[in-house]
Amino acid sequence: MKRLPFIIILVVLAAAVGGAWYLKRSATPSVPAQALASASPRANAPTSSDPGAEPPHTLGPANAPAKLEEFGDFECPPCGLLHPTLQTMEREFGDRLRITFREFPLVPTHQHALAAATAAEAAGLQGKFWEMHDMLYENQKQWHEAFDVRPIFEDYAKRIGLDIERYKQDLTSQIVEQRITQDGLRAHSLGVKGTPTVFLNGREIPFESLLPADKLREVIKTELNAPHP
Amino acid sequence: MPLTHDPGIMKPIQPAISSAKEKAPRAARAPTLLYAAAALLSILGLADAIYLTIQHVTGQSVRCTIISGCSEVLSSSYATIGSIPLALVGAAAYFCVFSLATLAAFGYRSAGQLMILAVAPMFAVTLWLIYLQAFVIGHFCQFCLFSAAITTLLTVISFIAWRR
Numbered sequence: 001m002k003r004l005p006f007i008i009i010l011v012v013l014a015a016a017v018g019g020a021w022y023l024k025r026s027a028t029p030s031v032p033a034q035a036l037a038s039a040s041p042r043a044n045a046p047t048s049s050d051p052g053a054e055p056p057h058t059l060g061p062a063n064a065p066a067k068l069e070e071f072g073d074f075e076c077p078p079c080g081l082l083h084p085t086l087q088t089m090e091r092e093f094g095d096r097l098r099i100t101f102r103e104f105p106l107v108p109t110h111q112h113a114l115a116a117a118t119a120a121e122a123a124g125l126q127g128k129f130w131e132m133h134d135m136l137y138e139n140q141k142q143w144h145e146a147f148d149v150r151p152i153f154e155d156y157a158k159r160i161g162l163d164i165e166r167y168k169q170d171l172t173s174q175i176v177e178q179r180i181t182q183d184g185l186r187a188h189s190l191g192v193k194g195t196p197t198v199f200l201n202g203r204e205i206p207f208e209s210l211l212p213a214d215k216l217r218e219v220i221k222t223e224l225n226a227p228h229p
Numbered sequence: 230m231p232l233t234h235d236p237g238i239m240k241p242i243q244p245a246i247s248s249a250k251e252k253a254p255r256a257a258r259a260p261t262l263l264y265a266a267a268a269l270l271s272i273l274g275l276a277d278a279i280y281l282t283i284q285h286v287t288g289q290s291v292r293c294t295i296i297s298g299c300s301e302v303l304s305s306s307y308a309t310i311g312s313i314p315l316a317l318v319g320a321a322a323y324f325c326v327f328s329l330a331t332l333a334a335f336g337y338r339s340a341g342q343l344m345i346l347a348v349a350p351m352f353a354v355t356l357w358l359i360y361l362q363a364f365v366i367g368h369f370c371q372f373c374l375f376s377a378a379i380t381t382l383l384t385v386i387s388f389i390a391w392r393r
Contacts, residue, residue, distance in 0.1 A: 005335040009328045016275055016324065023283040076293035077304070106293050109300075194292035194300075207292055 052102055052186030053179035057129045059090055060098035066200060066223050068097060071104040071187050073195040074116035074136040075144055078211075082196045083137040085213045089220060096224055101133060103183040104195050112149045114180070119153040121179050122170035123162055131160040263390040264334035264341065267383055271327035274379040278323055281316035281372055285309075302370035307361050319376060322351050326383060333390070344387045352384040 070086065072079040090099055103121065105113035116136050123132035135156040136143075143152045157167045170176055190199070198205045200223055209215045285303060293300050302308065308315050326347050332340035355377045362369050 005331045005337070008331050012272060012275075012327060013324065016279060016320070019276070020279045020283060023280060024287060073293055078292055078300075106295055109293060109295055194294035196292070206287065208287055 049189035050182070050186040053182040057101045057124060057133070058098055059130065061095050062098065064096055064098035066093065066097045066220050067100070067202075068220070069100040069102060069199045071102045071183075071190075071192045071195055071197040073104055073106045073110060073113045074120065074133075075110035075113040075140065076106065076195045077140070079196045080137050080140040082198075082210055083134075085211060085216055087134075088213050089216060092217065093220060093224075097220065101129075102186060103180045104187045104192060104197070105180065106195060112143060112146070115149050115153065116143075117180050118171055118176055119157070121176040122167050122173070123157060123160065124179075125170045125173070125175065126162050126166065128160050128162060132156060132162075135160060260341070260390045260393045261334050261336075263386050263393075264330045264344075267330035267344070267386045267390070268327050268334060270379050270382055270386070271323050271330055274376055274383070275320055275323040275327060277372055277376050277379070278316050278320035281376075282314050282320055285314040285316055299368075299370040299372060301368035302362055302366055302373055305361075305366050307358070307366070319351075322347065323379075326351070330387075341387070341390055345391050348380070348384050348387045351380050355380040 068086075068089070070079075070082070072082075086099060089097060103117045105117040107114050120129055120132045120136060123129055136153075139152075139156070143149045146152055154164065154167070157164060187197075190197075190204075196207075196210065198210055200219065205216070205219055209219050281303065285308065310318060326344060329340045329344040329347060333344060358373060359377055362373065
């Protein structure tokens with residue numbers, strides 16, 4: 001009887017450590033860096049899920065050995081942090097890397113996320129998605145706190161050389177709305193719950209392997225060096 | 230002046246003593262039950278803090294999610310002490326309170342007194358964290374609020390148990 005409280009304490013300690021270990025394992029969807037490339041594709045890999053908006057917004061050749069797909073929200077601060085890292089990866093890996101951006105505005109968490117996604121897609125209809133994408137991320141802090149983002153986004157549209165009248169019309173167009181919805185459907189089919197969520201050749205990169213740039217560089221290098229069937 | 234009848238005076242002493250004896254075990258049991266309740270609450274707090282720690286360690290808490298508030302709170306500079314997640318400190322504190330409450334429930338009196346010393350700073354930190362969420366960060370995280378509720382209950386319970 002004297003030992004019982006100590007036994008209970010030890011049991012709870014063991015359960016706490018075990019629970020933490022289990023949570024850590026389940027919170028890390030895929031194995032990091034070294035093992036990422038050799039891991040078998042997940043059941044919910046992008047190849048077997050909703051295709052998303054067509055054509056997708058991509059950078060890099062279609063036959064690049066490393067295909068990176070980001071689900072992002074322009075108002076999400078970590079997405080803003082990841083943006084320069086992805087630009088660095090694009091420069092460093094060149095033709096060996098293809099980057100795809102998918103819309104995943106977190107509504108209602110971020111009040112302007114949908115407006116930002118709409119602005120980017122409307123710019124995309126004039127072939128300037130990436131210019132607006134960069135503008136939105138690079139100035140995220142400026143418009144994040146704004147009450148009305150429309151004049152700010154219009155100013156960005158002017159600065160990247162869009163036809164403003166067409167841009168304004170496209171903001172309410174069905175194509176823009178459908179593209180965002182289709183990307184959202186793809187996100188849900190892949191089990192995406194937050195942003196940024198990044199897949200590399202169909203496997204989700206754990207968030208802790210995305211930043212800083214050194215970590216992501218290592219993940220991509222490992223993927224490129226891995227033997228592919 | 231006529232003498233009035235006071236039934237209390239007429240009561241036999243013996244039954245009064247035996248009644249006190251009957252009440253004694255019930256009174257002694259009360260702190261035990263309170264400490265047992267505190268131990269159970271600490272386990273809930275511990276589970277919550279472990280969940281938040283893992284979210285922090287794996288970077289999940291830093292991501293933006295559909296649930297508003299948590300990512301803003303947990304990615305703020307207040308979520309860490311140096312490089313140590315605040316949630317990990319919370320987990321250690323809850324485990325400490327759980328151990329003390331368990332020992333107190335098994336009759337270790339000094340454990341109950343130590344529990345007050347452990348819970349008091351936890352409650353102070355809880356108040357500070359609620360202030361930060363409300364007035365500095367501007368967002369509330371439901372996991373942090375759950376922890377705040379647990380700590381508040383633990384404070385009340387340990388105080389009542391100590392008074393008895």
